Amino acid sequence: xxxxxxxxxxxxxxxxxxxxxxxxxxxxxxxxxxxxxxxxxxxxxxxxxxxxxxxxxxxxxxxxxxxxxxxxxxxxxxxxxxxxxxxxxxxxxxxxxxxxxxxxxxxxxxxxxxxxxxxxxxxxxxxxxxxxxxxxxxxxxxxxxxxxxxxxxxxxxxxxxxxxxxxxxxx
Amino acid sequence: xxxxxxxxxxxxxxxxxxxxxxxxxxxxxxxxxxxxxxxxxxxxxxxxxxxxxxxxxxxxxxxxxxxxxxxxxxxxxxxxxxxxxxxxxxxxxxxxxxxxxxxxxxxxxxxxxxxxxxxxxxxxxxxxxxxxxxxxxxxxxxxxxxxxxxxxxxxxxxxxxxxxxxxxxxxxxxxxxxxxxxxxxxxxxxxxxxxxxxxxxxxxxxxxxxxxxxxxxxxxxxxxxxxxxxxxxxxxxxxxxxxxxxxxxxxxxxxxxxxxxxxxxxxxxxxxxxxxxxxxxxxxxx
Numbered sequence: 162x163x164x165x166x167x168x169x170x171x172x173x174x175x176x177x178x179x180x181x182x183x184x185x186x187x188x189x190x191x192x193x194x195x196x197x198x199x200x201x202x203x204x205x206x207x208x209x210x211x212x213x214x215x216x217x218x219x220x221x222x223x224x225x226x227x228x229x230x231x232x233x234x235x236x237x238x239x240x241x242x243x244x245x246x247x248x249x250x251x252x253x254x255x256x257x258x259x260x261x262x263x264x265x266x267x268x269x270x271x272x273x274x275x276x277x278x279x280x281x282x283x284x285x286x287x288x289x290x291x292x293x294x295x296x297x298x299x300x301x302x303x304x305x306x307x308x309x310x311x312x313x314x315x316x317x318x319x320x321x322x323x324x325x326x327x328x329x330x331x332x
Numbered sequence: 333x334x335x336x337x338x339x340x341x342x343x344x345x346x347x348x349x350x351x352x353x354x355x356x357x358x359x360x361x362x363x364x365x366x367x368x369x370x371x372x373x374x375x376x377x378x379x380x381x382x383x384x385x386x387x388x389x390x391x392x393x394x395x396x397x398x399x400x401x402x403x404x405x406x407x408x409x410x411x412x413x414x415x416x417x418x419x420x421x422x423x424x425x426x427x428x429x430x431x432x433x434x435x436x437x438x439x440x441x442x443x444x445x446x447x448x449x450x451x452x453x454x455x456x457x458x459x460x461x462x463x464x465x466x467x468x469x470x471x472x473x474x475x476x477x478x479x480x481x482x483x484x485x486x487x488x489x490x491x492x493x494x495x496x497x498x499x500x501x502x503x504x505x506x507x508x509x510x511x512x513x514x515x516x517x518x519x520x521x522x523x524x525x526x527x528x529x530x531x532x533x534x535x536x537x538x539x540x541x542x543x544x545x546x547x548x549x550x551x552x553x554x555x556x557x558x559x560x561x562x563x564x565x566x567x568x569x570x571x572x573x574x575x576x577x578x579x580x581x582x583x584x585x586x587x588x589x590x591x592x593x594x595x596x597x598x599x600x601x602x603x604x605x606x607x608x609x610x611x612x613x614x615x616x617x618x
Contacts, residue, residue, distance in 0.1 A: 187391070188399040226362045230369070234391040236477055237508060237515060240384065241370030248363050255347035255359060260339070291374045295522045297543060 174326045178319075179220050182208050186232045201300070202307040203277070205232065205243075206250050207315045210276050213254035214269060215323070225251055238294070242287045250280040266316055273312050281305045385510040392481050392513045396469040403470075410601075461574065463497065463606035464488055469513065471602070478521040478541070479504075482605060485512045493572040495608040501596035502566060502577045503605065514607075518599040519547050519579070527569035530562055530582060539564065539579065539593060546583065546592040556591075558584040564593050574611050 185204055205228065212219045229244025236243070253276040261268060281301045288296050348360040372380050414421075464484060471480040484490055486509050494506045496516045504524065508515035517524055524541035528549070535556055537549045549564075562582035568575025580593040 184398060187395050188402060221356075222359055222362050223357050226357075226366060229366070231391060234384075234388055235395055237479065239370055240373040241366045241368075244366040245363065245370065248359060248366060252344075252347055252359055252363075255350070256343050259343040259346045259350075287370065291370070293523075297522060300543070 175219060177322075178208060178212050179224055182220065182228050183224070183231070186228045187235065199300075199303045200307055201304050202311050203280070203304055204315075205247065206277050206280050206308055207312055209247055209250050210254045210273055210312075211269075211316060211319050213251045214258050214264065215319075217251075217255065217258075222248065222251060238284075238288060239292050242284055245287065246280040246283040249283055250276045253279060266313060269316060270309075270312055274309055277305050277308050388508070388510045389485070389512050392469060392510070396481070399470055461497075461577075461606075461608045462610045463608050464490070466514075466605050466607055468603055468605060471600070478518040478543070478599060479507070480516045480518070480599075480602065480605075482514050482516060482607070483512070484607065485510045485514050487511055489609060490514050490607055495566070495573050495577055497577065497606040497608060498597035498599075498602045498604075500578070502573075502579045503595070503597045503599050503602060505573065506607065516605065519593075519595060520545060520599060526573060527567045528564050528579060529567040529575075530564055532562075536567060536569070542592075545598075546585075546594055549582070549591045549593060552591065558582055558591060574608060577608070 209225055225247050226244050229247040230240060232243040233240050257272045285296060285298060285301050288294050349358050351358050466482040466484040469481045469483050490506055490509055492506055492509055495502055496504045504516040504518040506514050507517040519541055521541040522543040526539050528537055528539045535553050537552045539547050540550050541547045564579040564582060566573045566575055566577040578596060580595040583592045583594045585592050
């Protein structure tokens with residue numbers, strides 16, 4: 162029984178970043194932080210990038226794809242737009258993970274620029290060319306900028322979380 | 333040089349094809365699936381549309397439930413803010429009430445005059461909108477979208493393009509219809525464009541969403557000047573929206589040198605809306 166409780170607790174704690182990602186995609190959470198017509202950030206990118214870089218088994222590419230589809234439904238984008246952008250952010254993170262031996266906040270933060278720019282570019286390109294929706298590139302640029310600026314703050318939170326629960330890496 | 337290119341190729345290939353201990357799909361497979369889903373969705377095939385409609389309905393319901401704690405927090409915040417500014421608002425309302433009393437006398441005179449004129453032309457046309465009440469399940473205010481999801485869909489005879497009112501004023505139109513839910517695109521959304529008429533001169537213009545609080549007026553006549561009490565109504569020129577629905581008041585933004593419309597109904601404060609299903613015209617015999 163004690164083992165079961167421990168296994169459940171560990172499983173739950175490992176699933177928490179994924180649950181957070183699903184909740185952010187399905188709820189109105191991320192749209193609550195839109196101020197002064199310029200401030201917005203993409204928390205999904207931060208979560209995906211950080212956890213793919215640290216431990217891909219926490220999120221899983223299948224769930225990232227699913228979260229992308231949910232996000233598309235909620236934001237009324239053509240299905241697959243966010244899924245593609247999330248997967249490309251994951252690709253950048255997976256590449257950095259394979260290419261680097263020892264990662265620090267600064268290496269993560271620097272390479273995150275490519276992740277966030279590629280992710281937002283894919284969204285912008287697909288919407289601009291394949292849908293009737295209008296989207297301002299300035300908004301995307303500000304979104305990329307604030308997502309990049311806020312990365313270290315969330316990096317700190319996630320590092321702390323990892324240390325607190327003492328996560329083991331499976332991959 | 334070639335070694336570093338090889339390293340890049342190996343790392344990318346590994347990132348695309350590698351599957352972890354608990355991963356069922358590789359990134360490469362999922363990217364291909366995403367492209368396939370995207371292509372099918374943009375092709376606008378009828379079966380895909382129906383499928384998407386059901387997915388939308390399901391996701392919207394779950395989303396409405398999961399976002400209720402956030403909604404509750406927002407509602408509490410706005411409730412507290414309202415209470416803080418209660419005294420100030422009371423003072424403002426007193427002044428407005430005095431103004432309205434004066435206007436009531438004026439209106440009463442105009443009503444009498446109008447009735448007499450109608451008697452002269454023997455025409456008493458009474459037009460009302462046939463509306464359907466709906467509850468806002470969730471609203472989105474983001475850099476990409478200013479829209480809301482309502483709990484009525486094609487099962488309640490809602491169709492694309494229908495006007496949506498809040499407190500009798502236009503707030504947006506229907507842009508997506510599912511079986512039990514629909515999406516309203518607010519007037520201030522970047523994608524919103526509707527033909528309008530400005531009273532009292534009857535100037536025609538296009539009301540365009542700017543992604544900000546107030547939509548702007550475009551394609552105005554060259555000699556257009558902003559004056560007091562200029563109201564904006566739907567012109568119905570697009571053949572979709574019914575004409576004569578009130579929208580807001582004309583304002584000039586001197587800083588940005590553009591003409592805006594202050595909406596009568598704030599899209600961010602909407603909980604219930606009325607979807608205009610049609611217009612009933614009764615001609616009373618005199």
